[in-house]
């Protein structure tokens with residue numbers, strides 16, 4: 030399915046947290062949303078998974094305004110993996126993942142055999158099957174993050190929205206998540222701080238600065254030293270990855286005074 034943000038603006042107390050965003054993602058495409066702290070990445074994604082309603086503009090799902098679609102209906106199409114989902118409830122991993130089936134259940138019906146199978150497969154895919162009976166309160170940050178992903182996959186969405194999905198993950202689980210995003214046929218919108226991961230996994234990047242999109246394009250067209258200086262305020266060298274060719278960023282950290290004199 031295609032997701033399109035058209036003129037999406039969110040205003041709070043007279044301030045635009047995001048301002049007239051225009052961004053489209055299609056099936057099989059991974060679109061990264063990057064930008065400095067507070068630039069509006071989470072706010073933009075919240076409009077897509079409907080934790081926020083735009084003050085102006087709209088998010089369209091295959092051309093239909095989400096505001097006109099029931100929440101249950103849109104939850105059958107759009108799943109989110111976010112930091113906001115941390116729960117204080119003493120649920121087991123299995124129970125959390127099974128919540129992903131809720132939009133697909135009719136009335137108060139219990140999960141059927143196929144629902145249970147979908148949940149089992151999602152837990153296996155994310156490597157949390159061995160944690161099935163553990164309380165989520167006892168999990169590490171990375172384990173919780175993978176449970177959140179399992180729940181989102183159990184929802185069997187067409188559109189997957191991820192807000193900082195890798196920040197607690199170790200290298201292997203980062204690689205597994207990135208591979209999953211690269212190979213999936215879903216429409217993926219993902220906010221990432223790590224621009225090297227973003228360059229490796231995203232087909233296109235949208236750079237947010239102060240609530241506005243200041244650049245959109247393939248990682249190699251967007252991640253230039255000039256943009257990194259202007260938007261992030263850092264001096265970086267951009268090199269091509271020796272095997273994949275995607276841009277990778279190296280900090281140009283000046284030596285400290287004591288090092289410079291040694």
Ligand SMILES: Nc1ncnc2c1ncn2[C@@H]1O[C@H](COP(=O)(O)OP(=O)(O)OP(=O)(O)O)[C@@H](O)[C@H]1O
Pocket residue numbers: 041046064065066067068069070071072073
């Ligand atoms: N409910 C709110 N009321 C007022 N200001 C808000 C609200 N939610 C977010 N903001 C502000 O909007 C701006 C954008 O926040 P947002 O969380 O979208 O940024 P972000 O790019 O995801 O940041 P980070 O990289 O730090 O996660 C920030 O300045 C934030 O303080």
